[in-house]
Amino acid sequence: MLDPLSIFLRGRPADQWFLYGFSYTALVLAMGIRFMYKYRGNAYQQWRTVSVMFFQLVFSFLIPAWMMMMNQPEFYFSYFWPLKYEYLFPDTVGWFTGNYARTGVFLVFWGAVMSFIAVPLLTWYFGKRWYCSWVCGCGALAETVGDPYRSLSDKSLGAWKVERWMIHSVLLIIVLLTLLLWINSREQGTILGSYSLIFSKTYSFLIGSMFSGVIGTGFYPIFGSRVWCRFGCPQAAIMGIIQRRWSRFRITTNGGQCISCGNCSEYCEMGIDVKSYAQRGEDIVRASCVGCGICSAVCPRGVLKLENGTVSL
Amino acid sequence: MHVVIIGNGIAGTTAARHIRKLSDCRITMISDESWQPFSRTALMYIFMGKLKLESTYLYEDWFWEKNRIDRVQARVREVNPAAKNITLGDGSVLSWDKLILATGSRPVKIGVPGENLPGVQHLYHLSDLDVLNRLSRGVECAVVVGGGLTGVELAEMLVSRGIRVTFMVREKGLMARQLTPEESNMAGRIIREHGVDLRFGMQIREIRGNGRVESVVTNDGLEIPCGLVGITTGVAPETGFLYGTGIETDSGLLVDEYLRTSVKDIYAAGDCAELRTPAPARRAVEPLWYTARAMGETVARNVCGNPEPYCQGIWYNSARFFETEYQIYGQVPATTPSGITSLYWEDSSGKKSVRINYDTATGAVTGFQTMGIRYRQQVCEHWIATGTHISGVLKNLSMANFDPEFYRRFEAAIRACRLS
C-alpha cells in the first residue's frame, strides 16, 4: 500500500522499516497538530512543536529516504553518539569511509563534531532542551503522542534515585563499550575475538529495541511519556550532566508567587517535583529537565519561566 | 520543649518546617480537616479534574517523618492557657510549652432566609468539595453570590461542568473596591465571555426551596431558578473555639509585631491572626496564602527565641480570571490617589494590560499591576523599594517581563503611553 510512496521517496518498495518510519512520522505530525491546538495561546509551545515535527519529517524521514535513493548510507543527521552509539563504533566508521568515500568521511566528521563540540556547546547555552524537546525524534513522539500521559510519571524521591542510577549506568556502559570496541579493533580483535560482535549485538538489542522501542512507547500509559528519556537515554545523560553543572539554563521561580497548587509537578513528564522548588522560591536546575515548558504553561500564577541565564538588577 | 500547632494549612506547616530548622524540640501539628497538609488554593483544580488530591499535598510523607513533625488529625475542642494544655475532640489532653494558633478562616454566612437549605454551599474546606461534587450532579443552573476571587473560581468550576452560572455581585463592578476600573472591566468581560451571567449591583434577599434550593430572590424581587447556590461573600478568622481562653480578639486573634497573642506563650499566624499595628496602607487581617506563609516563617523564629518582627513587606498578590492571569506589586488602589499618576496600557485584544503607578512629583514608582502579562517580582519590588524614577523603569521595562520565550512583547507600546 505504501509502495508508491516508498518508491517515490527511496527508490525501492516499502519494507517493515519504511512502514515503521512512516507511521512514526504520521503519528508525530497528527498528534503534534493536536498538541498545538491544545496550547494554542502559548508561543513557546507552538514553535517547539513545529520544530520537533519538522526535524522528524525532514531529518528522520525524508533525508534518510532520499539518501537511500541516492545510494548513500541511510543516515540520521539529528542523532549522534551516544544515542546512536554505533555511529562511532569502529565497524560503522570503517564501513562509512570505506564504502562511501567522501560522503562517508563527511558523515563520520559530522557525527564526531556534533557529539563532541556542538552538543556540549548548545547544551551549555540553551540547556538540553535544544535537543530533547526541539530536535530529537524520541522526544517528538513523547511530546506529541505521549502528551496525554505526561502526568503519569512518578514524582517521588525514590523514582528520582532509580533514575539517576539507571541513566548513568547506561551512559557508562556505552562509553566503555565504545572504548572497548576501539581498542579491540586497534589490536585486530585480539581482546574480544569473536565476542565483539555478539557483545555489541546484544547491547543493541537490549538498549535499542527493548528500551527505546518497547518501553519507550508501550509504557507511556504506565510510566508516563518520557520513560526512555528519563531512565535510559545516554544522550540525555550526557547533556544532563552538562546542564546540571555548567549550563546557563534554569527554570526561574517568580519570587514568592507560588501557591503550592501542584500543577507544575503533576504535568512534568520527567517526574521532577517542580513544586518542591517553586514553593520555597528556589530556581530549578535539574539534570533531567528537557525544557518542554509545560510547567510554565500550566502554572496558574505565572511562577515559572525557562531562561538562559539570570536577570541581574 | 513541646510546640503544638493548631492548624496544618500553609501557616501551620511553614511554622513547623522552620521550627525544625532552628530547633530540636518536639513538634505536633493538629488539624481536623486532613491528615495530609494540602494546598487549599488548588481546590478548584481538583474539582475540575486537573489534579488529584494527592498532587496537592504540600510535602511527601517522608518529609514529615524525616523532620519529626508529628501529625494528629483531630478537632481541638478547648485551649487551656493556665494548665498549658488542649483538649481534643475525643476528650484526650495534650500539653504544650508553646502554642501556635494557625486555624485559618471560616466562610461567613450572609444571613438571609433559606441559607441553611441543602444546595447552599461555601467553598473553603476539603469537605466542601465533596458536597459540591454531589450537588452539582444533574444541576443545570447555579447562582454564585459574592464577587471576590473565590467567587470567580467557583464560577469557573461550575462552568467547567456545563452548569449555567449567574454570578451576583453587590458592587457596581467586579472587585470594584480592589481593582482599578479598566482592569475590573476587563476581568468582567473575560468572565462573561466564558458564558457566565455576571450581574452587578445585585443582592440576594432570600433563598427558596422545598427540601432543596429551587431559586433565589434578589433585592429587586427578581426570582432566579437554580439548583445550587454558592456563597463566596468572604471569610472570617476561625476563632470560635477560643472563647473564654482570655486570648484577646477583635475580628481575629490580636497579635503584636512578634505574632504573640495577649496570652503568654501563645502565638497566632495566618488567616486567623489580626495585627494590632498593621503597616501603612495594609490591612490588619490579610487572609492570603502569601501572608499566611510569611507569618508561619516569622512565628517559627519567635517561638524558637530568635525574636523577629513580622514585616508585611511590599504588597503583592496574584490571581486568575479564567485563563487570564493577574498580578500586583506594591500599591495600586482602585481609585488613584491625588499625587499619584497612573500609567495604563491595554492591548487591542482587550486581554492584556499593564499599569504602573508613580509619584507625580518625584517620579518614583509605587506599584505595578498586570493582566495577561507576567512580571518579575524581584525586579518590580526592587524598583518600588528604591523609588526608581518612572523613566528609568520604562527604559528597563523588558527586565520586568516574565512571559515565556517567544511571547509578543509590548514594552515599546507601554513606553508610548507615557508620551501620549
Ligand SMILES: Cc1cc2nc3c(=O)[nH]c(=O)nc-3n(C[C@H](O)[C@H](O)[C@H](O)COP(=O)(O)OP(=O)(O)OC[C@H]3O[C@@H](n4cnc5c(N)ncnc54)[C@H](O)[C@@H]3O)c2cc1C
Ligand atoms: C478556594 C480558595 C482559593 C484561594 N486562592 C488563593 C489564592 O489564589 N491566593 C491566595 O493568596 N490565597 C488564596 N486563598 C486563601 C488561602 O487559601 C488562605 O489564606 C490560606 O489557606 C490560609 O492559610 P492558614 O494556614 O492560615 O489557614 P487554613 O488553610 O485555613 O488552615 C487552617 C487549618 O486549621 C484547621 N482548624 C481550624 N480550627 C481547628 C480546630 N479547632 N481544631 C483542629 N483544626 C482546626 C482547619 O480545619 C484548617 O485545616 C484561597 C482560599 C480558598 C478557599
Ligand code: SF4
Ligand atoms: S503550578 Fe505554579 S503555583 Fe502551582 S505549585 Fe507549581 S509553581 Fe507553584
